[in-house]
Amino acid sequence: MTNTARASGVSRRGLLAGAAVGATAFGLAGVAGTPGPAQAAPPSGGYLVGAGRGDITGAIAGQGMMGYSDLSQVATGLLQRVWARAYIIADAATGTRIVFVNADLACIFQSHRTGVMKALAHRFGNVYTNENVNINATHNHNSCGGTAWDYAYVLASLGHRENSYRAEVDGIVEAIVAAHDSLAPGTLELGHSELHDASANRSLQAFVRNPAADQKHFPEHIDPQVTALRLRQGGTVIGEITWFATHGTSLTDANTLISSDNKGYASYLAERSNPGVVAAFPQTNAGDMTPNLWLRKMHPGGPAADHRTNRVMIGDRQYRAAQRAFAAARPLTGAISYAYRFLDLSDIRIDGHYTPDGKPTRTTPAIMGAAAAATSTEDNTRSQLSFLQEGVTLPFAQALGVDTTATPPDWAVAIQAPKFDLFPLGYLPPRPWIQQVLPIQLIRIGDLVLACGPAEFTIVAGLRIRRIVADALHVPLENVLMQGYANGYSQYVTTPEEFLSQQYEGGETLFGRYTLCAYMQEFDRLARTMAAGRRSDLGPTPSDTSGLQPNLLAPVPADTPVRGTTFGAVIASPRTTYAAGQSVSVSFSGAHPSNRVRRVPADGSRPTDGYYVIERFDGGRWITAEDDSGAASELNWKRPGGQDAASVVTITWQIPQGTAGRHRIRYFGDRKSSTGRLRPIVGVSPAFEVT
Numbered sequence: 001m002t003n004t005a006r007a008s009g010v011s012r013r014g015l016l017a018g019a020a021v022g023a024t025a026f027g028l029a030g031v032a033g034t035p036g037p038a039q040a041a042p043p044s045g046g047y048l049v050g051a052g053r054g055d056i057t058g059a060i061a062g063q064g065m066m067g068y069s070d071l072s073q074v075a076t077g078l079l080q081r082v083w084a085r086a087y088i089i090a091d092a093a094t095g096t097r098i099v100f101v102n103a104d105l106a107c108i109f110q111s112h113r114t115g116v117m118k119a120l121a122h123r124f125g126n127v128y129t130n131e132n133v134n135i136n137a138t139h140n141h142n143s144c145g146g147t148a149w150d151y152a153y154v155l156a157s158l159g160h161r162e163n164s165y166r167a168e169v170d171g172i173v174e175a176i177v178a179a180h181d182s183l184a185p186g187t188l189e190l191g192h193s194e195l196h197d198a199s200a201n202r203s204l205q206a207f208v209r210n211p212a213a214d215q216k217h218f219p220e221h222i223d224p225q226v227t228a229l230r231l232r233q234g235g236t237v238i239g240e241i242t243w244f245a246t247h248g249t250s251l252t253d254a255n256t257l258i259s260s261d262n263k264g265y266a267s268y269l270a271e272r273s274n275p276g277v278v279a280a281f282p283q284t285n286a287g288d289m290t291p292n293l294w295l296r297k298m299h300p301g302g303p304a305a306d307h308r309t310n311r312v313m314i315g316d317r318q319y320r321a322a323q324r325a326f327a328a329a330r331p332l333t334g335a336i337s338y339a340y341r342f343l344d345l346s347d348i349r350i351d352g353h354y355t356p357d358g359k360p361t362r363t364t365p366a367i368m369g370a371a372a373a374a375t376s377t378e379d380n381t382r383s384q385l386s387f388l389q390e391g392v393t394l395p396f397a398q399a400l401g402v403d404t405t406a407t408p409p410d411w412a413v414a415i416q417a418p419k420f421d422l423f424p425l426g427y428l429p430p431r432p433w434i435q436q437v438l439p440i441q442l443i444r445i446g447d448l449v450l451a452c453g454p455a456e457f458t459i460v461a462g463l464r465i466r467r468i469v470a471d472a473l474h475v476p477l478e479n480v481l482m483q484g485y486a487n488g489y490s491q492y493v494t495t496p497e498e499f500l501s502q503q504y505e506g507g508e509t510l511f512g513r514y515t516l517c518a519y520m521q522e523f524d525r526l527a528r529t530m531a532a533g534r535r536s537d538l539g540p541t542p543s544d545t546s547g548l549q550p551n552l553l554a555p556v557p558a559d560t561p562v563r564g565t566t567f568g569a570v571i572a573s574p575r576t577t578y579a580a581g582q583s584v585s586v587s588f589s590g591a592h593p594s595n596r597v598r599r600v601p602a603d604g605s606r607p608t609d610g611y612y613v614i615e616r617f618d619g620g621r622w623i624t625a626e627d628d629s630g631a632a633s634e635l636n637w638k639r640p641g642g643q644d645a646a647s648v649v650t651i652t653w654q655i656p657q658g659t660a661g662r663h664r665i666r667y668f669g670d671r672k673s674s675t676g677r678l679r680p681i682v683g684v685s686p687a688f689e690v691t
Contacts, residue, residue, distance in 0.1 A: 048090040048097075049186030049231040051239035051278035052178020053602035056103060056171030057081045058144035058164025059594040060258045060611070061637040062556065064157030066106040067141025068253040071156065075144070077593075077636040078611060079251075079259035081600070081629045082143055084168075085267070085280040086175035087231060087239050088183060089336060089445055096336045098443050099133040099179070100241065100450075101172055102280035104260040104267075106248070107489040108137045108454075109148040110435050110542055115169035120176065128176070130538070131340040134443055134452055135172060136486040139283055140248035140261035144168070148489075149545040152425055152433040159551035167597045178602065179278075186233040190448055191329030192478060194224040195321040197303070198262075198314050199246040202290040203505050206498035207460065214460045214495075222289060223459040226318075227481055228325035229332070229448065240270060240279040242322035243481050245286040245459065250311040252292075252300050257634060262291055265315030268631050270322065281318055285462025285482040287455075287492050287505050312631075334446025339530045341522070342539035345490065345511045346426050346436040348518040355517050356496050363511040363518050364412035365426025366434055366490070369419035371507030415512040419502055425510065430548070434510070437542040438488045440522055442469065442530055449473055449480045451523055454488030458505060461493045461516045465523050472527035493519060559671040560645040562589040567671055568683035571648065577689045580659045583652060588683035590649035591671035593637055595678055598668065600629065608668060611635050612651045617662040617687070625663065632656055649683075659690050 060078040064071065082104035090097035112135060120128040146154050146161030147168055154160045201207055201221035208215065215221075223245045231239035248261040260267070263281040270279030291314040293302030303313050346365040352358045413421060425433040441452035451469045462482030470480045492508040499506045499513045509515050529536045561567045572587035593611065600609045607613050607627035612635060616625040626633055633653040640648050651665050667683035 046092050047186050048092050048183045050088045050179040050183035052086050052175045053278055054084045054171035054174030055599040056084045056168045058167040059597055061593040063161050064145035066143050066145035069156035070253050073253055075258055076256040078628055079257035079634045080631055082260045084172040084175040085278050086179040088179045091336050098336060098338055099128055099176055101135040102282040103137050104140055104264045105137045105143045106139055106141055108135050110488050111149040113487060116172050119173045132338050134441060134486055136282055136483055138248055138263040139485050142251050142255055142259040142261055150434045158553045160549035163597050167599055184233045186231055188332040189230040189329035190332040191228045191325035193226045193321050193325035195226050195244055196224050198317040199289040200293045200295055201288055203288040203503040206501035206503045209497040209501055210460045210495055217463055218459055226321045226325050228322050230326055230329055237277050240277055242281050243284050244318055245284045245289045246291045247286055247289055250291045250314050252307050262311050262314035265311055266318040269319040283485050285457040285459050285484055287458040332446045337444045337530060339442045339526050339536050341526055341536045342437050342439050343522055344437050344540050350514055350517045350521055354521045361514045364415050366436055366510035367416050367421045368423040368425055369507030370422045371502045371504055435488055437540050438490050442526055447475045447479045449475055450483040452483040452486035455490045455493045457482050457484050457493045460495050464520055468520055468524045469527045473531055556592050557645045558674040559591040562640055562646045563643060565589040567681045570685055573686050574688045578655055579691055580655050580657050583654050585650055585652040586665045586685040587648055587650040588667045590647045591669040591681055592647055595672045596670040612667045614653050615664050655690055662687050662689055
């Protein structure tokens with residue numbers, strides 16, 4: 001093995017545990033079908049750049065949430081809307097382009113890719129393809145569940161949720177279309193900074209098993225690198241992308257409100273401070289990075305004890321690190337190229353060049369270990385199978401010496417050892433319960449390279465892939481990012497050394513101890529193909545798993561008003577006066593929020609399309625002061641006791657400092673009749689004065 005190669009979550013978490021026990025707007029020539037091969041020289045005509053947003057908020061109540069796969073984590077309202085943010089960067093001379101989409105979701109599944117690419121093909125022909133479109137997730141653990149087609153994930157939400165799936169696909173497409181429509185001549189800037197107080201290593205027991213050279217690269221056991229890309233049209237900033245590795249688990253599994261967690265809050269701060277800018281905060285190799293800095297077992301916290309405060313603080317720290325990176329940014333120029341290939345991760349033969357001991361080996365079909373079902377104890381408040389603990393292994397596997405034997409026999413249990421195999425996802429009928437044919441992708445913009453993988457890579461796993469790609473493409477290591485959570489999802493990737501520890505991340509490394517080695521081999525091949533200016537073959541085609549989707553939730557009944565009221569009636573009124581900084585709550589007799597997913601336009605032009613607005617009386621009329629996209633308000637939904645078809649909708653507003661004047665809260669819903677017909681509801685609170 002060369003020195004370069006050597007150096008170079010079903011949490012989803014308790015579902016299986018639970019299941020086991022119960023043509024462009026600017027007329028660019030030659031763009032259609034452009035494969036985007038590597039180019040030796042920078043584009044002579046400069047760039048076209050565009051950016052756009054789309055609302056991807058699905059059903060906000062009565063459905064399971066995605067991230068922890070906890071059957072008891074069912075959505076009960078909205079803390080803050082979730083968004084897709086899309087960016088297009090094109091060579092103005094050739095039309096070669098890439099699309100980068102960052103979505104406030106726990107995961108991007110093949111279901112998302114299929115729906116989005118079908119819509120793009122219908123609208124744009126072959127301008128946008130699998131090869132030049134990247135869709136990745138912030139990995140917040142408070143988005144809608146049930147949007148995959150894989151049983152391992154949809155069952156965590158008691159079935160596939162078509163309403164939430166449709167909202168997510170439509171919002172991603174809207175963001176891409178907005179970016180496409182905004183394309184204009186522009187420039188790029190690339191900057192770096194570091195952030196040392198927004199992540200901690202939740203799997204230190206595994207990290208310290210890595211070679212000293214790898215550990216030395218991360219002396220604080222975290223990846224502090226912040227990388228920022230800015231898009232300008234003329235002198236106007238239209239887009240900002242800031243990469244940093246930390247999990248979207250500030251809100252923990254105790255939260256039941258749909259939200260975007262710390263990265264979404266960072267985006268909110270950036271976009272509020274500079275209206276018109278589309279600001280994304282994507283992940284890199286965040287597999288073992290937690291924002292819960294105190295690293296307490298089953299009692300997550302840090303920097304503060306309150307989880308919502310942590311969301312704000314960790315988001316704010318990322319936002320400030322982004323500003324430092326942009327302050328040091330320099331122009332980025334150079335060619336655009338990309339490469340994409342599907343891999344059958346269940347059956348990859350791995351050359352010894354990529355393994356720790358130099359011996360060939362292979363991957364296996366997906367198997368989840370007991371340590372995975374035990375959850376990540378630093379980020380969870382509870383475990384679905386409390387008798388399972390991190391560090392558990394098969395005793396007989398250790399007795400056979402598998403913790404020191406680098407190349408096990410060629411059979412699945414041995415390759416997975418010392419994992420305590422619990423859920424054989426790749427073998428379950430009627431088809432594998434997770435996607436096993438998964439994509440890898442390379443995107444290059446000048447000297448910035450994204451190595452895009454469909455998993456959660458630990459910082460050392462990411463480092464090894466980054467080194468390989470940097471070596472093949474002859475770019476600085478700091479400019480190669482491991483873009484995790486991209487284009488699909490297959491849980492975790494640890495190093496072979498980390499795998500032996502069988503912490504949570506190792507238990508979720510599904511394709512065996514040498515999963516990372518397979519990725520290293522295939523990224524090396526893809527990068528060398530790109531460097532040679534050739535187009536890679538696309539590899540095997542993923543199976544269509546859209547059919548036979550389970551739905552274990554009972555239908556939502558026809559709505560009835562809260563007893564003794566009418567729809568829209570105020571059942572808990574505000575006081576007449578409040579001071580800025582205080583909290584005001586109003587409860588309405590409403591309807592089930594999942595009757596209709598209420599999405600809003602990204603430009604804020606129709607706030608009443610959402611679930612509520614907070615209005616101020618100004619100039620003789622009521623105007624919107626805040627809508628349900630803001631960070632100072634929330635909606636909670638519940639069934640009143642003994643009334644299984646009634647809904648109490650409570651809207652709470654934390655009044656910002658500096659607020660004054662007469663205000664009111666308006667609620668919007670959709671009630672369902674016994675025939676299934678929907679009719680709108682509007683509730684209006686009494687006015688109150690803010691002093």
